[in-house]
Amino acid sequence: MKNPFEKEDNSSLIIGMLIGSLAAGAATYLFMTKRGATIRGEVSKQLNTLLKKIKGGExxxxxxxxxxxxxxxxxxxxxxxxxxxxxxxxxxxx
CATH class of the missing domain: 1.20.5 (Single alpha-helices involved in coiled-coils or other helix-helix interfaces)
Incomplete structure (x- = not known):
């Protein structure tokens, strides 16, 4: 029988919820605000130039x-x- 006075370790659950909420907040900011859209555009341009340099390589x-x-x-x-x-x-x- 399980001891009712023994505490369970929920630290991994709490850490997972914090990481999930931070990721959701970042995604909401990037996709729902005008500033987030400009940031996504800048990051996209930089990633495209980086990929061209990697793929081209010549x-x-x-x-x-x-x-x-x-x-x-x-x-x-x-x-x-x-x-x-x-x-x-x-x-x-x-």
Whole structure:
């Protein structure tokens, strides 16, 4: 038989109700007010531009490719030893 004087733990129920009421309040604000509609429009625009960047990806890939080509090109022209570098800048005489 269940003890009638034992308290039940309802903390998860209370937390769930608080989260649900906050979500309902946010949804009501976003869908029922003019300010919420402008916020939804701004968020939608930002998400669309982000998705285009993610899906397109070519511009970011091309940028990385160009950067790597520039880096390798600069590396290729660099002197191979410190001595060659010093001779190039006329610091060390042969």
């Amino acid at each position: 511009s970011a890939t091309e940028n990385v490719e160009d950067h790597s080509k520039d880096y390798l090109h600069k590396k290729h022209k660099a002197p191979k030893t410190d001595r060659e570098d010093l001779l190039k800048h006329h610091i060390l005489a042969e």
